């Protein structure tokens with residue numbers, strides 16, 4: 001199916017894009033890589049009258065360590081995270097997530113900011129960034145705002161980004177020497193969304209105990225969710241197999257999957273346990289390297 005006719009504008013700056021969003025209101029939609037929006041328009045599930053293409057605004061595509069943070073520009077492509085040496089060396093979880101997302105075409109065009117703004121409950125980036133204490137930066141008519149990832153996902157396909165704001169950047173804490181992370185995804189076939197996804201990021205202290213840990217889950221709730229009881233169970237403990245297995249059980253209990261074509265609620269819950277345990281084991285292994 002073809003989308004309905006629309007006007008197309010390509011602002012050269014974030015300020016101009018924000019101005020256009022104010023001018024056109026809910027008749028307009030931001031276009032980044034188009035990997036979620038264009039299919040929706042073709043199905044006529046979205047019919048914006050105006051597309052504001054932010055895809056070529058300079059400065060929004062970047063990956064750099066800066067002070068305490070790793071800064072990822074909203075227009076950074078999935079593929080950039082998969083390929084960049086800094087990410088490959090120090091932020092394995094991001095490589096795992098990028099590598100498991102869609103197929104090469106989607107990864108070459110889709111952006112991190114677009115995936116977060118789209119807020120699919122099965123989003124790989126949603127789970128991965130929940131496993132970090134990520135901050136999301138937006139720009140709107142009143143200037144810049146920073147939103148904690150814990151306050152970002154409001155509901156299925158709904159975020160804290162206001163209609164007149166652009167998501168410009170994601171910041172995560174810079175990797176420490178004894179940090180490790182992993183994202184594991186169960187999918188039916190290459191290119192598919194997650195049946196279940198488990199992201200874990202942890203840091204070990206001098207004794208080798210878990211100083212801090214966060215766990216993000218994909219596709220088992222109305223939004224990507226954190227497994228907070230599992231995290232609390234692990235903090236301060238030695239990362240023995242038994243502790244990791246118990247935490248994975250707690251994650252499965254707290255998941256809220258629903259039955260659909262990818263599997264029954266019971267099956268998905270069982271897979272949350274398996275994939276969380278394996279992701280924790282891998283994160284511990286990587287932290288100890």
Ligand SMILES: Cc1cc2nc3c(=O)[nH]c(=O)nc-3n(C[C@H](O)[C@H](O)[C@H](O)COP(=O)(O)OP(=O)(O)OC[C@H]3O[C@@H](n4cnc5c(N)ncnc54)[C@H](O)[C@@H]3O)c2cc1C
Pocket residue numbers: 029030031032033034035036037038039054074100101102103106109110111112113114115116117118122123124125161165166167168191192193194
């Ligand atoms: C075949 C296929 C397979 C896929 N597989 C997966 C998968 O396995 N896992 C997964 O997580 N995703 C998957 N996706 C979804 C896709 O990867 C992302 O949702 C997509 O990359 C979103 O980024 P985009 O730049 O393409 O956003 P767009 O499609 O351009 O925009 C998506 C939404 O976000 C808004 N938006 C975009 N950028 C901004 C911004 N900077 N500020 C404010 N609002 C913004 C748009 O207005 C729109 O509502 C798949 C998509 C396809 C087509």
